Amino acid sequence: MSDLAEYTRPTLIEVMAPHCVECRAMRPDLDAVAAQNADSVDLVVLDATEDMDRVAPLKVLGTPTLIAVSNGVEVARFTGRRSRSELSELFAAVAVGSADTIPSTSREDRIVWGAGGLLLAGAGLLSGPAWILVVLGVGLAGYASLRSVAG
Amino acid sequence: MSFINEASWDRIARVVLGAGLIFLGFSGTIEGGFGTFLGILGFVPLITGLVGWCPLYAIFNYRTNNEVTKETAGI
Numbered sequence: 001m002s003d004l005a006e007y008t009r010p011t012l013i014e015v016m017a018p019h020c021v022e023c024r025a026m027r028p029d030l031d032a033v034a035a036q037n038a039d040s041v042d043l044v045v046l047d048a049t050e051d052m053d054r055v056a057p058l059k060v061l062g063t064p065t066l067i068a069v070s071n072g073v074e075v076a077r078f079t080g081r082r083s084r085s086e087l088s089e090l091f092a093a094v095a096v097g098s099a100d101t102i103p104s105t106s107r108e109d110r111i112v113w114g115a116g117g118l119l120l121a122g123a124g125l126l127s128g129p130a131w132i133l134v135v136l137g138v139g140l141a142g143y144a145s146l147r148s149v150a151g
Numbered sequence: 152m153s154f155i156n157e158a159s160w161d162r163i164a165r166v167v168l169g170a171g172l173i174f175l176g177f178s179g180t181i182e183g184g185f186g187t188f189l190g191i192l193g194f195v196p197l198i199t200g201l202v203g204w205c206p207l208y209a210i211f212n213y214r215t216n217n218e219v220t221k222e223t224a225g226i
Contacts, residue, residue, distance in 0.1 A: 116170070140201075
């Protein structure tokens with residue numbers, strides 16, 4: 001918390017780790033999008049294995065984590081790998097201070113959860129129906145739908 | 152997340168396979184104990200696909216989401 005006050009410009013903090021495959025996979029896209037938006041958004045990369053003093057106060061639960069900072073205050077947090085198009089949307093939102101409108105769950109997760117929920121509900125409907133499967137499937141698809149909304 | 156060891160195609164394939172096995176097991180398409188077994192077994196690929204993490208991959212230090220990282224091994 002205390003460190004964030006130093007970021008007066010719109011900033012995206014990436015907390016990564018050298019052993020993190022998802023971090024390495026996202027690296028080229030993140031660097032490219034950051035370069036495109038260098039005039040409006042600062043990218044700060046923190047290595048969770050080296051910058052412990054700066055990472056610990058952020059209470060990061062996993063890597064990669066992207067933290068959007070506006071006027072020295074955290075406004076949104078995103079954990080997990082993001083595609084280049086998602087990163088572009090995120091940088092654009094951070095630049096105008098509306099990062100909190102971006103869903104906190106990745107598009108891949110939402111697609112897998114939504115498809116899984118619908119398939120499970122379908123299997124349940126065709127199996128009797130087995131209402132427990134229908135309820136689980138609808139619940140899962142609904143959860144994926146809810147995660148499409150920011151927050 | 153750093154624990155994920157499945158590629159997107161792997162996750163989707165597991166979800167489809169899991170839902171298919173659950174359907175076969177609980178719809179009566181395959182009857183008897185084997186059908187029930189298949190139905191319960193279907194939850195394994197379904198859940199591992201939803202989570203994106205396969206315990207067998209972890210045990211054998213294997214992953215299917217490494218195709219990009221071969222090009223970007225250095226940070």
